[in-house]
Amino acid sequence: MEFEKKVSHSALDKSENDLSEIATQLAAGVEIKDRTHRLKNYPKCFLGNDAVTWLITNKIVMDVKSALCIGNLLMGEGLFKHVTGDHSFKNESLFYRFSIHEASHGSVSKNHDGTISNWNVFLPAQWVNDEKTDNLQPTKTLKSAASAGKQSKVAYAKEFLEVSPLDKHNVKLLNNVHPASWDDPDVARNYNLVVLGAGAGGLITSSGAAGVGAKVALIESNLMGGDCLNVGCVPSKALIKCAKMAHYAQHMETYGIDIDGKVEVNFPKIMERMRKLRSDISVNDSAERFSSTFGVDVFFGSGKFTSKNTLEVNGKKLTFSKAVIATGGSAAIPPIPGLTDVPFLTNATFFNLETLPPRFGVIGAGPIGCELAQSMARFGSQVSMFLRSNHILGKEEKEAADIVLEKMKQDGVDFLFGIKYESVEIVESQGNKQAIQLNLAQGDKKINVIVDELLLATGRRPNVKGIGLEKAGVQFDTRKGVTVNDYMQTTNKAIYAVGDCCTKYQFTHMADAMARKVIRNALFFMSEKVSNLLIPWATFTDPEIGHVGLYEADLEERNLPFDTYEKEFSDNDRAICDGETEGYVKILCKKGTDQIYGATICGAGAGDMISEITLAMKTKTGLGKIASVIHPYPTHAEIIRGCGDLYNRTRLTSTVKKLFRNLMVAQR
Numbered sequence: 001m002e003f004e005k006k007v008s009h010s011a012l013d014k015s016e017n018d019l020s021e022i023a024t025q026l027a028a029g030v031e032i033k034d035r036t037h038r039l040k041n042y043p044k045c046f047l048g049n050d051a052v053t054w055l056i057t058n059k060i061v062m063d064v065k066s067a068l069c070i071g072n073l074l075m076g077e078g079l080f081k082h083v084t085g086d087h088s089f090k091n092e093s094l095f096y097r098f099s100i101h102e103a104s105h106g107s108v109s110k111n112h113d114g115t116i117s118n119w120n121v122f123l124p125a126q127w128v129n130d131e132k133t134d135n136l137q138p139t140k141t142l143k144s145a146a147s148a149g150k151q152s153k154v155a156y157a158k159e160f161l162e163v164s165p166l167d168k169h170n171v172k173l174l175n176n177v178h179p180a181s182w183d184d185p186d187v188a189r190n191y192n193l194v195v196l197g198a199g200a201g202g203l204i205t206s207s208g209a210a211g212v213g214a215k216v217a218l219i220e221s222n223l224m225g226g227d228c229l230n231v232g233c234v235p236s237k238a239l240i241k242c243a244k245m246a247h248y249a250q251h252m253e254t255y256g257i258d259i260d261g262k263v264e265v266n267f268p269k270i271m272e273r274m275r276k277l278r279s280d281i282s283v284n285d286s287a288e289r290f291s292s293t294f295g296v297d298v299f300f301g302s303g304k305f306t307s308k309n310t311l312e313v314n315g316k317k318l319t320f321s322k323a324v325i326a327t328g329g330s331a332a333i334p335p336i337p338g339l340t341d342v343p344f345l346t347n348a349t350f351f352n353l354e355t356l357p358p359r360f361g362v363i364g365a366g367p368i369g370c371e372l373a374q375s376m377a378r379f380g381s382q383v384s385m386f387l388r389s390n391h392i393l394g395k396e397e398k399e400a401a402d403i404v405l406e407k408m409k410q411d412g413v414d415f416l417f418g419i420k421y422e423s424v425e426i427v428e429s430q431g432n433k434q435a436i437q438l439n440l441a442q443g444d445k446k447i448n449v450i451v452d453e454l455l456l457a458t459g460r461r462p463n464v465k466g467i468g469l470e471k472a473g474v475q476f477d478t479r480k481g482v483t484v485n486d487y488m489q490t491t492n493k494a495i496y497a498v499g500d501c502c503t504k505y506q507f508t509h510m511a512d513a514m515a516r517k518v519i520r521n522a523l524f525f526m527s528e529k530v531s532n533l534l535i536p537w538a539t540f541t542d543p544e545i546g547h548v549g550l551y552e553a554d555l556e557e558r559n560l561p562f563d564t565y566e567k568e569f570s571d572n573d574r575a576i577c578d579g580e581t582e583g584y585v586k587i588l589c590k591k592g593t594d595q596i597y598g599a600t601i602c603g604a605g606a607g608d609m610i611s612e613i614t615l616a617m618k619t620k621t622g623l624g625k626i627a628s629v630i631h632p633y634p635t636h637a638e639i640i641r642g643c644g645d646l647y648n649r650t651r652l653t654s655t656v657k658k659l660f661r662n663l664m665v666a667q668r
Contacts, residue, residue, distance in 0.1 A: 022060060022070065023079040027098050029054045035095055040213055042083045044101035048094045064091055085293060105291040106298040109181035117181040119157075119171040161222060163230075164352040169275035176279070176286035177224040178300065185297040187316050191217045193522060194311055194320040196303045196467065199226020201499030201511035202326035203285060208519045210294045217320075218296045219303035219313050225285035226328050227347070227500075228508040234281055235351045236371060238274040240540055243375035247411070247542070250378075254579055265379045267356035274351065305468035308492055312468075322494050322522040325474070325482055326511070327467060329460040329500035334363065337423040342436050345455045347372075353453070357381055361438065361451035363421075365392035367539040369457030370404065374541055377412045384449055386438065390417045396545050397552075400602035403582050404541045416449070418442055424454075462501040480504075486529045488518045496522050505535050536614045538607030543583045546610030549598025549617060552588060561591035563650075565623065565643040569603040572642075574634035580604040585639045587613065587623055594622030594647050605636050612640055623647045 030046040048071070055067040071089030075081055082088075083095045109117040158164040161178055174180070195206045198220035206218040223230045249263045283289065290296045301314040311318045331346035333339065345353075347368055360381040362373045369385065370392055377383040385392075392408075392415075393401040409415070420441040429435035429450055436454045440447040462481030469476050473492040475483040482490055482502040489496055496518045499511035513535075517528035536548035555562045565588075570581040583603025589596055599613040616626055627644025631637050 019070075019074055019077050019079065023074050023077075023098065025058070025060075026051060026054060026074075027100070029058065032098075032101070037095065042095050042097070043103075045083060045095040045097050048087075048090050048092050048096055051089075051096070052091045067091070102292075103295075104183075104185045105295055106185040106287065107183050107291060108175075108179045108288070109183050117179075119166070119174045119180045158352075162348050162352070163223070165354060167272070167275065169272065169279040172279040173230075173275070173282045174223075176282040176288070177230070178220075178222065179287055182287065182298075182300045184299050184301075184314055184316065185291075187318055188215050188217070188297065189319070191215050191297075191318060191320040192322065193217075194303075194318055194323040195219065195326055196311065196323065197226070197326035197328055197463075197499075197501070198224040198285070198290075199326060199328045199499060199511065200228050200508045201328075201515045202226070202324070203290070204512050204515035205324050205326060205498060205518060206296045207290060207294045208516065209523060210296050212519070212523065214523055216296045217299060217318055218290060219299045219301065219311070221300070221302045224287055224290070225282060229278065229282060229285050231348045231351055233508055234278050235274050236347075236368075237540060238277045239270065239351075239375050240371060240542075242270045242273065243378040244542060247378045265356070267379055268354055270379070271351075271354060303467065305472035305474070305495075307471060308473050309494060320494075322496070323472075324515075324518055324522065325467070325469075325490070325495065325497040325501055326499050326515070327463040327501045329462050329481075329506060331456060332459045332461040333456060334421075334458045336363075336421040339424050342424050342426050342454065344436070345453055347457070350455055357452035359384070359435070359451040359453075361386065361436070361449065361454040362457060363454065364457035364459070365389075366395075366457060366459065367393065367541075369455070370408065370539065370541050372455060372457070373413050374408050374411055377408070383413045384451065385413055385415050386419050386421075386440065386449075387415065387417050388419055388421075393539060393545070396539065396547065397586075397600050397602075399584070399586075400545045400600055403543060403602050404539075404545065407542060407582060416440065416442065416447065419447075460500060460506055464501060484530075486531050487521050487527060488514060488530060489521070503530070505537075507535070507537055509537075510535055534614060534618050536610045538610060540607060543580070543603045544601075544606035546601040546606035546608075547599070548610055548614045549596065550588065551598060551600070555588060555597060560597070562588050562597055563591055563647075564588055565646040567639045567642040567646070569636070569639065572634075572636060572639050574636055574638070575604065577634065578604065585609075585643055587640075587643045589623055589647065594624040594644075595620075596623055603636065603639075609637055609640065612637060624651070 030050050032044055032046050034041055034043045035045045036042070051071060052064055052067040055061050055070060056063065061067045061070055068089055068091060075089050078099055080096050080098045083097050087094050089096070154166050157166050157174065161174070163170050163174060192214035193209045194217045195202045196219050198218055202218060203224070206216045210216045228234060246265050249259070252259055287298050291298045299313045303311050303313040306312045306317070309320055311320065311323065331348060350372065356379055358381065360376045360383045362369045362383065362385045365385055365387050373383050373385050391398065391401060392405050422439045422441055424439070425437050426434050427437045427450060435450050435452050438449045438451070440449065461479065464476045464478060464481055469482070472495060474495055475491040477483065482497040484490055484497050484502045488498060488502070498514035498518050500506045503510060503514070513533050514530060517530070520526040520528050534548065536546065539545040564586060566584055566586045569575040569583040575581045580603070583606070585599070585601050587596060587599045596613065596617050599610065601609050623644050624647050627641055627648050629641065631641045
């Protein structure tokens with residue numbers, strides 16, 4: 001191979017083999033040794049300016065510019081990288097390390113022939129060529145009998161990981177968040193931090209801790225990314241968007257648009273779109289990213305505490321100085337007679353649907369139940385919601401919940417309130433197909449309802465069983481989760497917990513916020529309190545509901561006098577133009593002041609709008625000052641400013657008004 005030539009524009013034309021050979025020669029030519037910066041040791045590193053000098057001296061290139069070009073091409077191929085990932089290749093005394101000298105943090109297994117072992121080999125040929133979307137039939141066996149016995153990969157994905165169908169999008173997802181085969185890293189002598197669970201809380205904790213130099217192990221038995229990526233926020237919002245578009249398309253005449261023909265919902269295509277978007281996003285939560293980019297030791301397996309400072313996974317003992325429990329939660333199953341004998345759905349399996357059920361039942365009317373019920377109705381299912389209570393969205397203001405209820409009724413959702421569940425059973429319906437019959441009582445009235453699919457959305461339970469908390473000296477409750485103090489510390493002072501396994505605020509952004517604080521508390525002996533967090537949330541029905549702070553009932557219970565400032569969406573020009581006038585903004589302030597206690601927004605875009613009020617509360621900005629902020633016209637956010645105007649008008653007392661009036665008279 002002829003390297004002794006000037007490399008300028010032609011540097012970009014180097015083949016992968018050329019670059020590999022240059023990297024091999026460079027690795028043999030530069031000085032590689034352990035180096036120290038700011039008290040931290042970086043093993044087997046070389047300096048960027050040494051590499052530039054070597055490339056020019058050995059006539060691989062003729063000048064610095066070409067050397068930098070070649071160096072960045074080598075980095076782009078993953079042949080070496082900056083030790084902390086903060087720099088491109090530069091002619092400076094920065095530390096770089098060749099991939100061959102990287103410590104193993106876990107990696108995808110290789111087959112005997114040297115090829116990567118991943119889920120792609122289980123795809124049928126027609127999927128690879130994008131010709132059709134048939135599901136994969138079981139044909140291959142799992143590499144690890146310990147993890148799944150003699151089950152096929154397809155059965156393993158569907159039954160244990162609860163991912164189906166195994167199409168190209170789900171294969172991409174699994175390759176990222178649960179590789180088909182994974183080689184565990186060598187276990188460190190002692191970890192600064194061991195994180196059990198790779199959902200939102202676990203991922204933020206492990207990457208953040210590794211980023212400040214900690215030796216971190218991350219353990220996940222199922223899918224990295226947790227509920228949010230796989231069976232929660234990401235897939236549900238993808239579906240909600242499609243449902244909203246279907247709703248718009250079916251009501252185009254409202255906007256003066258006539259459609260020549262019938263608007264049809266292609267549910268399989270909608271679900272495929274969801275799977276594609278989910279798989280595209282999954283790279284952010286991938287094992288490869290956390291292993292190679294962040295330097296986290298990634299283990300796939302069921303981790304269990306074996307003592308107050310040890311944890312076991314895949315037969316390996318991990319010793320830690322500190323640990324974080326981030327095991328999340330899962331769907332709570334109500335004790336309804338016969339329920340365990342019927343094929344019900346939870347949020348973990350709902351997104352595996354491939355065909356639209358003609359009749360869709362939902363037990364539970366919290367955010368998950370309402371969001372998915374409304375979407376399925378807009379797609380064309382006959383949706384029935386079953387509730388023991390007499391209202392939906394029980395944690396929200398009744399005024400807001402009633403607006404959502406009315407909109408859901410307009411979308412075709414049928415509500416059965418005050419229900420008592422007598423039993424659930426499988427029946428034959430519509431051409432000998434199996435369906436599910438709910439036998440109900442509504443007062444003295446007996447009701448039988450048949451559905452083709454039944455979704456349980458009856459709350460969440462923390463994942464605390466079977467992880468050795470007893471041996472670790474960690475107190476827990478199977479309903480409330482891990483017991484933590486205000487600093488997220490468990491009854492074992494070396495172990496902390498974040499996310500759904502230990503808080504009633506079961507939101508991704510709550511797990512994220514807790515994780516950022518727990519890094520400081522666990523590693524740097526700080527005292528970041530959970531009680532200092534201001535937690536907004538949103539329900540993504542149509543219209544949306546956003547909330548932050550205290551409700552009216554909270555203030556009344558605490559005997560805190562307050563003033564209410566409320567504006568309707570129907571008074572907002574943008575809402576009128578968009579034809580989305582349902583809803584309101586309500587802001588509660590300390591009596592006689594503009595100090596904000598809390599707010600509820602019900603209307604289009606409420607989930608985004610609530611952040612302005614959250615910021616105001618966090619920075620102690622009063623409602624009156626919001627009124628002085630210029631808001632673009634026309635936007636929904638002007639409604640918030642309008643509430644500020646309402647407050648400012650209260651400052652114009654009768655005395656002040658009289659003074660102003662006299663002043664105006666004097667100036668005439």
